[in-house]
Amino acid sequence: MQLTASKWSAVRERIGGVLSALDPPLLAIAVLLLSLATLVMGSATADFMHRFEAHLVNLAVALSVMLVVAQIPPLRLMQLALPFYAVGVVLLIGVELFGETSKGAQRWLNIGFTRIQPSEMLKISVPLMLAWYFHRHEAQLRVRDFLVAAVILLIPVLLIFHQPDLGTAILVLAAGVFVIFFAGLSWKLIIPVLAVGVIAIGTLAAEGDAMCAEGVEWPGFKAYQRQRVCTLLDPTTDPRGSGFHIIQSSIAIGSGGVFGKGWREGTQTHLEFVPERHTDFIFAVMAEEFGLAGAIVLLCIYIAMIGRGLMIAARSPMLFGRLLAGAISLSFFTYAFVNMGMVTGVLPVVGVPLPFVSYGGTALVTLCIGLGLLMSIEAQRRRRQR
């Protein structure tokens, strides 16, 4: 009996140790978001119950991975940064050379027993690598360091862009840029780039008709990428093709009104007008069935999650933790903003999922690794305080 009791307390202690690494506010926000996601998924996959079951499995796997990652102390993560990055880039080169093509893009690498999509792991390993690099050169950051950082970032981004996978390239680029930004990139560089971006978008909006005219090619862009931007500017030019997605998701969202049509009552969703309704366009399902109210709740949850992440960054005792946490938080923002922007027709359709909500095990695991990293960074601070 005694033996059992002591064993039991040891187990309890062990579990308590594992759980103590979890950040309660972030965990609460994540659970809330994932519950909402599961509810929406229950409607979006109404006709494919096996998808819903698969989603539940994905959730369990992703949360377990988060739990594990949260246990890894940041110092250990720093040791892993370079090897992870190196392996990722090698695999990307492997994709470039031996990759398998699916849906017009070379994204998959067959490693014998399974197929993997190396670009996905770069979403984590690029910010990890950059944070580690800046942390190592913390003492004297020079222009040279930012140049090296840019090279570290651009190698995988260009490889992914070349596959072509614009969505992932944007997300990896954003994650890296955020690290560089938080590392202290001069405003003198940031402001002109932002200005150029604003001007470019303004030009596109104003001159879109001419630039999208028949036969005009954009240097450096694939035809389908150009088409996506042009369709965004005027979806009605292609109502049966790419414009169909934007038109139908806008109708779904708009017809949802303030309080929505009710769970599983969305006609656009259930009559299959909304494309990719359990993956990239799941926000349209949510906005149709839960209306503006649901959309506001979702925005608030994301704000809370990003806010908590930025708070963890701001309080982290190490530069590595600060940079990594800041970049991961803003990555969540990038996902959410780009996805909701494209589904509501203000951004081009680039294949970015709605974070923690869209169906897809790989993306969910990657995002939960991000959460785990945030928790690991926060746990380090708490340990230091004690």
Place this chain on the structure above:
Amino acid sequence: MTDLHSPEIQLIRFRRRVYFAGAVVLVCFSLLFARFFWLQVVRHDYYATRAEDNRIALLPVTPNRGLILDRNGEVLARNYSAYTLEIQPSRVSNLEHTIDELARLVNIEARDRKRFRKLMEESRNFDTLPIRTRLTDDEVARFIGQRYRFPGVEVRARLFRQYPNTELASHVLGYMGRINRRDAARIDEAGVADNYRGTDHIGKSGLEQFYEDELHGVTGFEQVEVTAAGRAVRVLSHTAPQNGNNLRLTLDAGLQRVVEQAFGERRGALVAIEPSTGGVLALVSKPTFDPNLFVDGIDAASWEALNTSADHPLLNRAIYSAYPPGSTFKPFMALGALTAGKRTPSFAIADPGHFEYGGHLFRDDKVGGHGSVDMHKSIVVSCNTYYYRLAADWGIDGIAGFMSQMGLGSRSGIDIEGESTGVLPSPEWKKKRFKRPEQQKWYAGETISVGIGQGYNAYTMMQMAQAVAILANDGVVFKPHLVKQIENVRTGASRQVEAKPVRTVDLKPEHIAVIKQAMVDVNKAGTGARAFAGAPYVAAGKTGTAQAFSLRGAQYRGGKLAEKLRDHALFVAFAPADDPKIALAVIVENAGFGAQSAAPIARQVFDYYLLGNKPAGPAPEDSDATDSE
């Protein structure tokens, strides 16, 4: 970049950037919120309507087309259900390839492809077009299994028109064809485009065309919730279609069959009318065609054959082709002369065998003449001289005035399209017909030829039958019609086509009696006697021969001329003479004398209609019939 490496300053700078990032996040999310507000509040009504439009489709439910039945209820046109394999060309990128692939599953022959191409040329661009009709169950099963491979291709159960008697009465029934661009424009103009949603076929000729509005019915609608792919999920509301009305004809299919058989392989036309109502009992144009050929869209080869045939089977000779009436004109000349007071029955001429007028000699058929000829004899022996002289005495205006009262030279108003007016010659007609002044002048000599039914005279068998019916009916005129009643299938109610006299020709009974008696005697002792020998009823008639080719003085030897140049044989008749039940006019093209070819057909018609005797075969040609008409 940073010279001050103090951790505190670094942290302050970092936090400043975190605030900045937080602010950017809030600004961007505010923009998203603004976008949500725009879509979900400001534009909500618009998108809600769009969503409803997406969700609900109005599907037409096509009504069954009305049947066409003869006067005894025999079905002449009906519908049958068949599976068709249909392609929507606008949804198929590579049509040839798709058809090749389909041909591996179902039997698609070269003629199907040709027909499909022809349909494509004629179709409205959003149509679905049949590549194959009447699929077997096996073929349907094979296609259904592979359907996913063929977007834009589907199997549908459709109702098709069927004419169970194939060629019988084809010119009366007409035919159905797919709605082409011209039809579609007409439908739009008539404001019935909604009623034709879901309808692919429309009546193109005959009764199918004339009674299209009655036969078509009212299209019903189903409000259906549909998926993006167009699959119906559930029915929200249903408005049942109203099936088309059935047409009950005055036509007697048995009689029609007898007539068509009586003609055999010969060309010609016959119209038989019930004098007391104007109901058409038989309307025959030979050769006939099979209207079933048109139902699926006629293939190019059959179309070519029908159109280029020297016999012109698509031509409705009974109502469109106008022929000189020849001697069948004489009873009407005589009746008119009595009515106008130009002749008395007993007035007789001495016939020398010719009539001289203005230095020109008009010959009789009989060399040496018929001797003393009064009105009765003029009809029985068909004396030309009598009528040359009558025409000269009466004048063209008088003749034209009377003949127009008998319905000659104007459309009878029968209920199918395509009637021609024929030619009732008169000085006015000539002025309208010709352009040059010297052609427009009416010459007195022309009146003489008109008197014996030659010259410019040209009437359809429809008009001749109508004239005979007016005579048989003692001057009371009924409008000829094919449809007796229109029956609403759902309510069982029926509308009778009223047989009301439209007008009366002012004729004296004693004059009518003279003509009728003379026509009776034609069949007893005159040119019709051989054909009507032994008939147990009394039939009145008159033979006639119309020149298809004018012979300049040469002696006519029918058998030796090329077939197309031979004269047409005519016969007009009614029976029984004292209470006419049927009046007819018949022409057999290039068949020589009326007595020889046309009268035996009339005999078979009367034997069948009055006695119920079915003839064993085509009407015999009486080669011994006299050429004296």
